[in-house]
Amino acid sequence: MELPGCTVTIDHYEPWVTLVPAGVTKGSALEKLRTELGVAAETPSPPATAPTTCRCCAGRAQRRHGTGPAEVRAAATEVTPPVTEDGAALALARWFP
Numbered sequence: 001m002e003l004p005g006c007t008v009t010i011d012h013y014e015p016w017v018t019l020v021p022a023g024v025t026k027g028s029a030l031e032k033l034r035t036e037l038g039v040a041a042e043t044p045s046p047p048a049t050a051p052t053t054c055r056c057c058a059g060r061a062q063r064r065h066g067t068g069p070a071e072v073r074a075a076a077t078e079v080t081p082p083v084t085e086d087g088a089a090l091a092l093a094r095w096f097p
Contacts, residue, residue, distance in 0.1 A: 013069060 002008070007025075009018040018026075034041070073079050080087035 003019065005022050006019050007022055010016070011018075034043075080091045
């Protein structure tokens with residue numbers, strides 16, 4: 001699929017399509033937010049399960065849910081328990097005690 005001025009990403013694990021303006025990525029958006037909010041670069045990324053999140057947070061500490069695919073967990077610097085064991089809540093508790 002091609003759309004003028006857009007980058008199209010199709011997830012290979014889930015039925016998901018992402019459309020963004022050319023040159024904009026999840027990584028560039030997250031980096032802009034991180035800088036604006038004053039979050040240190042070594043702060044782990046939010047918990048996630050998608051391979052696209054691994055790519056967009058490359059070079060940063062990465063936290064992944066235990067329910068993510070093996071390749072996603074392997075790229076993580078920390079793997080949280082699955083959502084069914086409150087993994088996301090445990091990770092978020094670091095910022096929101």
